[in-house]
Amino acid sequence: MQDAGQVVLRDIVLVGGGHSHVGVIKRFGMRPLPGVRLTVICTDTDTPYSGMLPGYVAGHYAYDEVHIDLRRLAEFAGARFYRDEVIGLDRDQRQVLCRDRPPVPYDRLSINIGSMPAVGLVEGASEYAVPVKPIRRFNERWLALLERVCRHAGRTTIAVVGAGAGGVELTLAMQYRLRGELQRRGRDPDALAFHLFAAERDILATHNARVRRSFERVLTERGVVVHRAAEVSRVSAGRLCTRDGETLAADEVVWVTQAGAATWLRQTGLALDAAGFIEVRATLQTVSDPLIFAAGDCAAMLGRPLEKAGVFAVRQGPVLAENLRRSLLERPLRVWRPQRRWLALISTGGRYAVASRAGMHAEGAWVWRWKDWLDRRFMARFGDLLPMADQARSQRAPVPLDENEALQATSALAMRCGGCGAKLGGTLLSRVLAALHPIERADVLIGLRAPDDAAIVRVPPGKALVHTVDFFRSFIDDPWLFGRIAANHALGDIFAMGAEAQTATAIVTVPPGLERKIEDNLLQMLSGAIAVLDDVGCALVGGHSGEGSDLALGFAINGLIDENLAGVLRKGGMRPDDVLVLTKAIGVGTLFAAHARLRARGRWIDQALAVMAQSNAPGARCLREHGATACTDVTGFGLLGHLVEMVGSSRVSVEIALDDLPVLDGAVETSAAGIVSSLHVANLRARRYLRNPEQGSGHPHYPLLFDPQTAGGLLASIPLARADACLRALRALGYDKAARIGRVLPADEHAEPICLLAQARAKPSG
Structure with missing residues (x-):
C-alpha cells in the first residue's frame, strides 16, 4: 500500500496493464519519486505476456507462467490498483472517466491499452468469430473454444483469419494442442481440419523469403489449408465468405487480423492516426497534450509507422517510466528510438521455432529453447518480487522536489x-x-x-x-x-x-x-x-x-x-436438529496478510474483494423466508468466535464438518504457510470451546476457523426440512459458496459445546 507517512503531491495514472506499463510500475517500485503516487486502472488483474501465449495455447506453459499479476506488482510498487473499465477522459479537469466509479484525477496520464482486431469492419465477425485481441481477455475465449471443440462430435473445421506471424503461430499452436486433446480422449486427431486465410498473396508478409518458405513447409506438412489473396468479407453461423466469392463451412472462426483501436479514444480530443491510434512524439508524449503519454499498440509514432508487436512495447517501458518522472520534475525528456531490425522467434506448435531478423533465418529445437529462456527471463522480472522488494528498500534514494513542491510538502506535514x-x-x-x-x-x-x-x-x-x-x-x-x-x-x-x-x-x-x-x-x-x-x-x-x-x-x-x-433474529435461538448455514466463504484475513507480504495471487484478492463487496441484505431475507431460528454475521472474531456466541446464547452444542467449510481461493495455501492476520492470535482463545481440537487441528481448514473476516457472510441455523431449499435459493441469489457446515445438537453439560468433524457426515435429505 501507499506509504501513509508520505504526502501525495502528484498523481500518475496508468490506464491499461500492457507491456510498457508493467515496466513502468516495476521501475517506480524500485525507485519511487517522493510525493508521487501511481494509480493503475485496468479491467483485469492478470495481464498476459504475448510472447508466451502461443506456448500456453499449445500446452507448454501453465496459466500463471504466462501472466503477470498486476495487483501484486502494484502492491510491490506502492501503487493503487483500480479494477475498472476506462470509458473516456475529461482533459479540461484532468480526469479519467471510469464505468463504475467517480472520475480519477491525474497530473500525468499514460495509456497502454493494446489493440483489438477490427472485427466490426467485416459483417458477422463480431458475432460469429473468436477475436484474439485484446489479449488480456483471450484466455476465457480460448478455453471456451477448447471445450467446444473437444465436445464436438465428428469432424471439426477451424478457420483462422489473418496470416501474419501471429495468425500462423496461433494456428499451429491450436492444432498441436487440440490434436493432443483428442488423442487423450481416444478420438481421431485427423478429424480436425485447419484453414488459414491470408488477405495477401504471401503469409508472414513482413518476414524474409526463407522464413516464409519454412512456415509454408510446416503448414503443408501439418495439413493446414492456406487460402491466399482471400480477404474475408462476411462471417455467418458456421460459414465464412471471401471477396472473391469463396465460401467455407467452419465450426470455429478465429480472428487474428489487422489491429484496431479502442473506440473511446475518439472522444478524447487527442490527435489520432487514420486507424484511430494515439499519435505520439519520439518522447512517447501525445501530440495533443503534454500531460498525456501513450505506448504499445495503442500508440502511433509520428514519422515512423511501427508494426503492432510486443517487442516495441517492452522496449518503450524504460523510456516511458523515465519521461513520466522527468515530466513531473520539468526536466528534458528522453527520446525513444525504435530498432530498425528486431528479432522474432516464432514457434511451430511443438518445441520447435524459427528465428527471423531482417534477412536472417534459423530454425530448430534449439531456437525454441532459446525463446523459452528469453521469455522466462522476462517473466521473472515481474514474478520474483520478494527479493526485489528488499533490493528496492536498500536502493531508494530521494529525488529533490522543486521549491514549490517542497513548500507544499512541508505545509502538509506540519x-x-x-x-x-x-x-x-x-x-x-x-x-x-x-x-x-x-x-x-x-x-x-x-x-x-x-x-x-x-x-x-x-x-x-x-x-x-x-x-x-x-x-x-x-x-x-x-x-x-x-x-x-x-x-x-x-x-x-x-x-x-x-x-x-x-x-x-x-x-x-x-x-x-x-x-x-x-x-x-x-x-x-x-x-x-x-x-x-x-x-x-x-x-x-x-x-x-x-x-x-x-x-x-x-x-x-x-x-x-x-x-x-x-x-x-438473535444469536440465541438455535434448536437441536437445525442445520448450520454459512452464506459466504472465509479466508479474508490470511489472504490480505499474505497480500501485504506479496505472497498472494492477485486473483485470490479479486475474489475476496468481490465477496466483501457483496451485500448481505438478500441473504438475510432468504434466511428469514426459510425459517432461520438464529443468525449473526461473521466478522472480526472469526467463524469459531461468532459460533461460540451463538452456542452460548442458545444453550446447545454444535457439530462442524471442516470439509464443508466454504473457503476463498488461496486461503488454504496462505494459512498453511503460516501467514495469518494480526487478530488471529487473539481469536485462538476460542479453542477452549472445542470438544476435540485434536480431531481437526491437522485439517487444512482448521486455521481458518480463527481467521477474522471483513464484511463476512451470515451464519444461521435453519430447520433441517428447509435447509436444502434455503441453500438453493441462496445460490440463485449469487451466494455461490453458501454451504451447510454442520448441525445443532442438544447441549452436553459434560463436554465442550463445539465438536469438529474432519470429514463431513452423509447429509440427510431435507
Whole structure:
C-alpha cells in the first residue's frame, strides 16, 4: 500500500496493464519519486505476456507462467490498483472517466491499452468469430473454444483469419494442442481440419523469403489449408465468405487480423492516426497534450509507422517510466528510438521455432529453447518480487522536489492540530457533498438535503430502532471499493438481526495532504459507500470527518424492526436438529496478510474483494423466508468466535464438518504457510470451546476457523426440512459458496459445546 507517512503531491495514472506499463510500475517500485503516487486502472488483474501465449495455447506453459499479476506488482510498487473499465477522459479537469466509479484525477496520464482486431469492419465477425485481441481477455475465449471443440462430435473445421506471424503461430499452436486433446480422449486427431486465410498473396508478409518458405513447409506438412489473396468479407453461423466469392463451412472462426483501436479514444480530443491510434512524439508524449503519454499498440509514432508487436512495447517501458518522472520534475525528456531490425522467434506448435531478423533465418529445437529462456527471463522480472522488494528498500534514494513542491510538502506535514482543529475544511466538505446524491426517505425530516447540527429522523408507528456502529482503517488502496466494503460491513449487524436499514451517519478519517487529494479520497470513498447504502434504502444523513494517519471509514447505522420484535433474529435461538448455514466463504484475513507480504495471487484478492463487496441484505431475507431460528454475521472474531456466541446464547452444542467449510481461493495455501492476520492470535482463545481440537487441528481448514473476516457472510441455523431449499435459493441469489457446515445438537453439560468433524457426515435429505 501507499506509504501513509508520505504526502501525495502528484498523481500518475496508468490506464491499461500492457507491456510498457508493467515496466513502468516495476521501475517506480524500485525507485519511487517522493510525493508521487501511481494509480493503475485496468479491467483485469492478470495481464498476459504475448510472447508466451502461443506456448500456453499449445500446452507448454501453465496459466500463471504466462501472466503477470498486476495487483501484486502494484502492491510491490506502492501503487493503487483500480479494477475498472476506462470509458473516456475529461482533459479540461484532468480526469479519467471510469464505468463504475467517480472520475480519477491525474497530473500525468499514460495509456497502454493494446489493440483489438477490427472485427466490426467485416459483417458477422463480431458475432460469429473468436477475436484474439485484446489479449488480456483471450484466455476465457480460448478455453471456451477448447471445450467446444473437444465436445464436438465428428469432424471439426477451424478457420483462422489473418496470416501474419501471429495468425500462423496461433494456428499451429491450436492444432498441436487440440490434436493432443483428442488423442487423450481416444478420438481421431485427423478429424480436425485447419484453414488459414491470408488477405495477401504471401503469409508472414513482413518476414524474409526463407522464413516464409519454412512456415509454408510446416503448414503443408501439418495439413493446414492456406487460402491466399482471400480477404474475408462476411462471417455467418458456421460459414465464412471471401471477396472473391469463396465460401467455407467452419465450426470455429478465429480472428487474428489487422489491429484496431479502442473506440473511446475518439472522444478524447487527442490527435489520432487514420486507424484511430494515439499519435505520439519520439518522447512517447501525445501530440495533443503534454500531460498525456501513450505506448504499445495503442500508440502511433509520428514519422515512423511501427508494426503492432510486443517487442516495441517492452522496449518503450524504460523510456516511458523515465519521461513520466522527468515530466513531473520539468526536466528534458528522453527520446525513444525504435530498432530498425528486431528479432522474432516464432514457434511451430511443438518445441520447435524459427528465428527471423531482417534477412536472417534459423530454425530448430534449439531456437525454441532459446525463446523459452528469453521469455522466462522476462517473466521473472515481474514474478520474483520478494527479493526485489528488499533490493528496492536498500536502493531508494530521494529525488529533490522543486521549491514549490517542497513548500507544499512541508505545509502538509506540519504539526497537525487535534480536537476540532483536525476536522476537514467546510468548503472541501461542501464540494464533496454537492457531488454525492444519497437516497432520500420520507422519514428523514432533516438530513443532508438541508444540513443542520444533527439529523432528525421519524420512527414509524409500530417500529423500534436497531442501532449499530462499525469503523476500521483501509486495508486496500482503492478508496471507492473500500467505501463499498465498509458500508457492507456496517450494515451486516442490521441484516443479521432481521431489520431494515433506515439511516446512516459516517465517520471518516483522511490522511493530511493537499486539499484536492483529500477531496478525491473523500469523494471516491463516500461514492462507493453511498452506492451500497442506496441499494438497500438506507439514507446517509450526516457524519463527522477528520484527519488521521490512515484512511478510515465507519458508519453508525439505524435500522427498523417491529416493536413487538416479530421477525427479529438473535444469536440465541438455535434448536437441536437445525442445520448450520454459512452464506459466504472465509479466508479474508490470511489472504490480505499474505497480500501485504506479496505472497498472494492477485486473483485470490479479486475474489475476496468481490465477496466483501457483496451485500448481505438478500441473504438475510432468504434466511428469514426459510425459517432461520438464529443468525449473526461473521466478522472480526472469526467463524469459531461468532459460533461460540451463538452456542452460548442458545444453550446447545454444535457439530462442524471442516470439509464443508466454504473457503476463498488461496486461503488454504496462505494459512498453511503460516501467514495469518494480526487478530488471529487473539481469536485462538476460542479453542477452549472445542470438544476435540485434536480431531481437526491437522485439517487444512482448521486455521481458518480463527481467521477474522471483513464484511463476512451470515451464519444461521435453519430447520433441517428447509435447509436444502434455503441453500438453493441462496445460490440463485449469487451466494455461490453458501454451504451447510454442520448441525445443532442438544447441549452436553459434560463436554465442550463445539465438536469438529474432519470429514463431513452423509447429509440427510431435507
